[in-house]
Amino acid sequence: MKMFATRVWGYDPKIFPIASFGSEGLCNHLLKKSSLGDRLVFVGTKGPPTHPNEQGKILGYIEFGRDVVNTLDVSSKEAYPAEAFERNGNLKWPRALVATRAWRINLEPLPDLVETIGRQFTRDATTMAVDLSEREAAQILELPMVEVSVPEGEVLMKLRRRNERLAPKGRSKGPSPSSREGGGYEPGNSAWTYALQFGDRPCFKVGWSNDPKRRLGEVNKHVPSELLKEEWNLLTTHKWENENLAHKMEQAILDAFPPKKYRVSG
Numbered sequence: 671m672k673m674f675a676t677r678v679w680g681y682d683p684k685i686f687p688i689a690s691f692g693s694e695g696l697c698n699h700l701l702k703k704s705s706l707g708d709r710l711v712f713v714g715t716k717g718p719p720t721h722p723n724e725q726g727k728i729l730g731y732i733e734f735g736r737d738v739v740n741t742l743d744v745s746s747k748e749a750y751p752a753e754a755f756e757r758n759g760n761l762k763w764p765r766a767l768v769a770t771r772a773w774r775i776n777l778e779p780l781p782d783l784v785e786t787i788g789r790q791f792t793r794d795a796t797t798m799a800v801d802l803s804e805r806e807a808a809q810i811l812e813l814p815m816v817e818v819s820v821p822e823g824e825v826l827m828k829l830r831r832r833n834e835r836l837a838p839k840g841r842s843k844g845p846s847p848s849s850r851e852g853g854g855y856e857p858g859n860s861a862w863t864y865a866l867q868f869g870d871r872p873c874f875k876v877g878w879s880n881d882p883k884r885r886l887g888e889v890n891k892h893v894p895s896e897l898l899k900e901e902w903n904l905l906t907t908h909k910w911e912n913e914n915l916a917h918k919m920e921q922a923i924l925d926a927f928p929p930k931k932y933r934v935s936g
Contacts, residue, residue, distance in 0.1 A: 672704060673731070673807035674799040675711040675791065679720045681729035683772035685749050687820040689734055690741045690763035692797060697738040697765050700799040709733055710767075710799055711810055713783050713791070719753050727780035728810060730818075732769040741766040769820050776814040777892060786810065814892050861916035862907045863923070869900030873934070876923050878916035882907050 676689065689710050691697050700710070711731040714724035741764050754762055775781060784790050787806040794800050802810070864882040866875040866889065879885040886904050895901040910916040927933065 671807075672708045673711060673802045673810065674700060674704065674708065675713055675795060675802055676799045677715045677791065677796045678712045678729070679715060679751075679753075680724060681712045681714075681774070683730070683732060683769050683774075683818055683820050686745050687769045687772065688739075688741060688744055688766035689732060689769065689799070690745075690761075690766040691799075692763055692765075694738050694765045696798045697767055700734075700767065701736060701738070703801070704734075706736060707733060711802065713795070714780075715796065719751055724780060726783055728775055728783055728786060728813065729780065730772065730774040730815070731810070732773070733771040734767040735770050737768065739766055739768060740764065744768060771817065772820050773815045773817050776816045781813055781892075786813070809888070812889055812892070860909060860911055861913040862909050863916045863919040864907045865905045865923075866902040867905040868902055869898075871900075874905070875902065876920055878913065878920045880913070 689700075689712075691700075709731045712729045714720040714727045714729055716726050741761055744766065747761070750761065756762060787802070787809055789806075791800060861878055861880050862882045863878045864876070864885065866877075866886065867873065868875075875889070877885065882904060886902060890901045893901050908916075908919065910919070924933075
């Protein structure tokens, strides 16, 4: 699974169950470099009309379909602010990709983009979708989130059914190790497969990392342990000579548990 990001004025998939862009070419650019099941992250712009509490913040992300549609065929013109239209009355983002699933970041205050991934986006992210490194994707996926329902209109449901037919069977995979510009991992480095347990509960997280203790700190950063009186604990680790082996063990463990019965969203 790959992740991309774009800047927006706000994020409400119940009203806008889409990722809209200024042209069909920009939609096709994202489709060309992505696959079904990849995700697009929405980040608030640094100024108005984005709400002050959402400016520069990570708002949520979606899985998106493979069809380019007219934005106003799947969203209401009346729901857009006046700033969303050109002087001639045309919408600034007339073409879109439909959200097949959507998640909202479940933190207050919302996480700052730079504090989370360590960099600011270029100007390109204001008009198009930009690539996230696998390290950045993993950091965003670790943020607390909640899946939100998306509308089920006739056009939307038809497109989602088509995407379901195209979807590969089985659970989606997390980022795998690779040499990449801007990432923090290298395939030749030693790594650990780890299991975390939340307090004393039967709730576990399996993953891999070059530094499990550091990873534990990152995961607990977003847990209100002062209120819950609980947090993630490092249950066990297994060291490997390289990251690919650690990742394979992580996937083997997760594959042993049927998603519908054991897997928890987030």
